[in-house]
Amino acid sequence: HKVTNIQYQLVERRGNGDAESVDLQGQVGQMHRSTYTTCDPSQPIWRVRAPEIDVDNEEGFGTARNAVLQIGKVPVLYFPWFKFPIDDRRQTGLLFPQFGLSGRNGFDYLQPIYLNLAPNYDATLLPRYMSKRGFMFGTEFRYLYDGGRGEITGNYLPNDKLRDKDRGSVFYSGYHNVNTYWQARSSISWVSDTRYVEDFTSRINGMGSASSLQSTVGIYGTGETWTAGLMADRWQLTDYTLDEQALPYNRQPRAYFTWEKPLGIFEAGLYAEAVHFTHDDSYQVNFIQNADNNNRNGDEYVRTNIRNKQYGSGSRLDVKPYISMPLSGAAWFVTPTVAWRYTAYQLDSTLANTAPLTGDRSPTRSLPIASLDAGLYFDRETSLFGTNYLNTLEPRMYYLYVPYRDQDDLPVFDTRPFTFSYGQLFRDTRYTGADRQNDANQLTLAVTSRWLRQDDGREKLSLSAGQILYFSDSLVTINNSNNSAAGSEQTVDQGKSAWVADANYMVNDRWSMGATYQWNPNSRKEDLASLRTRYLLNNDGIINLAYRYRRNLIDNSDQLKQADFSFLYPISPSWSAVGRYYYSLLDRKPLEIIGGVQWDSCCLAVRGLVRRFVRNRDGEMDNSIQLEFVLKGLSSFGQNTDRTLRRAILGYYRDDLYLVPPSNTTTNPDDYDPNLIP
Structure with missing residues (x-):
């Protein structure tokens, strides 16, 4: 059956388009000289144009050959073969790439390959090329079942050209609901060396601070009047300027139990904890400058296997x-x-x-x-x-x-x-x-x-x-x-x-201010000062301004003095400017500078950022350029700018202003503190 000069609208997705003719055979159809877009049909900002598009309603995808992606009337990408979903079912295939440019890695290109293995588990291959380092091979595996879910990510970079060694990482997080009261959870992080987090921080999804990663495995329970848990954790150093003495003790294992119940006019409670602590031995770190002080590519710090301190171990019971x-x-x-x-x-x-x-x-x-x-x-x-x-x-x-x-x-x-x-x-x-x-x-x-x-x-x-x-x-x-x-x-x-x-x-429904101040009558000086103000603009715009000061109470010196300015400023209904200037008044240098523009419509968003930031404890600076295209309803390609902007600009998503961080509303079983008991 053949139909000519048609316009179509997908039922389960916002996709639409037109075709010179369509050949229909049951659930399968072939469109000739056709287009596809998720924009308003009267004003398509982008569209995929192809001589032929095969549509398989039974499998839930369309296939375009010799396709061209157009922004307006300008062709920007050519695809000899292009497969896209027409409903919510997942399909194996290439995802849109991520790419960027930085002084740390050079030109950076990541091409995700999605594998739809089964309804409840899938995988993504993550080949990545960095012009200054070489090829990195990565993979991500996810699974889901009635009682839990999990995700594991691994990366391997053979013979990093800048470090002259193999490098890699493994991250896993998951949980399993044992029953109504008990849940098993684990979060495992491992990196090959103490520079990995600094060099590949944009791909780090592990837990911990900039100087360490934490791995945790445990089972946790919650009842009407009690909580309990049995867990173990281990810390790994990820800052090459420190040695192991900077790490917390490992808890291997830790068990805790809390109980609280009203008893008439009284309220009784109990906290009990038993922990066995271990610590990796500390090794001396020798600081050896390269012969060429201008060479920032090689290792400036060489770790020597000279044992500096043995920590020993011990157990503690607290009731x-x-x-x-x-x-x-x-x-x-x-x-x-x-x-x-x-x-x-x-x-x-x-x-x-x-x-x-x-x-x-x-x-x-x-x-x-x-x-x-x-x-x-x-x-x-x-x-x-x-x-x-x-x-x-x-x-x-x-x-x-x-x-x-x-x-x-x-x-x-x-x-x-x-x-x-x-x-x-x-x-x-x-x-x-x-x-x-x-x-x-x-x-x-x-x-x-x-x-x-x-x-x-x-x-x-x-x-x-x-x-x-x-x-x-x-x-x-x-x-x-x-x-x-x-x-x-x-x-x-x-x-x-x-x-x-x-x-x-x-001040009004758009403008708010806050301040925190600590004045020490003994030293007759301020110990801490914080000023902050926020103004909400139209079209989800925002301006943040903050000042932070802290005094070192041991030697009375200034410990921290920072100014922070960030904004999302709508220029028009579609265009907006974003930026951040984060400055250390003590060091007299910026900690992070971000500038960019973004264009957002019903079906397309384009974001471009330039970023300069402190990359390590030594205060070395790095530069990066991030560009992202979001074809709404289809995919995105470029480098993920969303994470950068959401971290740098409080209120980049307006809803974030009204969310209380989970750590402030719920107890983290790994960090239960008996001192918070009334």
Whole structure:
């Protein structure tokens, strides 16, 4: 059956086009002198034009031969053979390529090849060519079933021309639902060397910071009144300027259990954790400059196999039962809490005899913790500039008493001081882990006031301020521990803490401002300052401006002083400009500069970026050019600019402004902290 001079519209996709004639034979048809696009038929911004397009409705794809991709009326790409979907079914074939240009890798071209192996698993081959390094071979395998899913990615670069060695990586993440209460999860990351993350960061999907990668395997459970888990993890160094002493201890294994339940007017709870810690030996790093100092391609750092330190290993048991009596009314609350914390260690001889530890292989610590949290709530109706508000005044008091216990004979495995903040005013410890429990005889006094718009409940202004009054010196510190990576902290003397203040102001529905400030009455200097403002433009545009300052509390020097400006500025309904200027005032150099333009329509988006950024801890700069074409409803090719812009410009996707990060709303079983228990 033959039909001439037709226009067609796909039912399950937004694709449409025209053809001079169509030969139909059941579910299979052949279109002659035809076009295909996902744009408005009256104004196709792009289209694929081909002498013949075979359409197979039974298999769900179309095949074009000698096809030409046109942007407007300009041909930009020729395809001798081109296969595309006409419904939502997956098909084996070539995906659109990704390409870019950078000083690190030169011309960079990635050609994904998709393999539709089965309905519940597939694979993608990832051959990649970098003009400065050579060919990299990669693959990605994904699987899905009723009880779980997973993904594994591997890359291998034989004989990197810049490093003169084989390089590679493996990343895996997945989970399996054992039953209603238990889930097994794993996240595994491995790279061949300490420069891999720096050189190939755009393809890194692993976990961890810029200096390390974490691999974790575990099983986790959650019930109505309890949580539990059994896991193990390992850290790998990924920063060539550091040695293994910068890595956290491995937890092999770690088991934890928490329980919390109301008992009449009381609330009882328990936290228990048992961990065995290990650490890779530290090796000395020799810094050897190349003979040609201008040569940035070769290794400037050579690792020598000279053992610098043996860390040893040890186990720790931490148990913290508590009971509280939460009392509250319409305008007040009082919550007294009593807890007992017992911590015991079993250390090997290497660790037990590491200075400043005393040689005791089985040290313990046991102490009570008592706190009283109380607050009031006042409100009144008021009016400002013709708008009705509900104005609140919320004073809060938090008293904490913990007796002193000498903890110099306890090792430091995973404990660091919390960054001092408004939330820290109401915690029962200064530390993130169980290796230290500070002594305390202190009282927090704080107050918050809010102005809430009565017609919609939105917060117009909020002001919070607080300070801790120390009635005695706090003698416990993390200083002089066995773990140099734990850092050091300023001792806490009798007197007053820094004033902590937070403020947020919504000028109007588009413009908001915020500030955080810490003033230390002892040094008569600011410890921290942060200013930020955001303006929402029409057509999803945004402007961000921020300033951040932090003082080093140990030597009173400036630790951080940065300015950050970013924007998405709509020039017209289709055109917009993007950019970021992130500058270190201390180093007097930019940390990242991004400039670009993007054109977006109903069926096509084009983004072009130029980026200059700090590539490593040494402060070396790198340049890159990113270009991406998105044929909506078909595919995209070029380099992924979306990830770069979403990270650099807060609010690039407007919905990101209203999402609370998962870490702030749910507990990560791998990092459960007993110190956050009331």
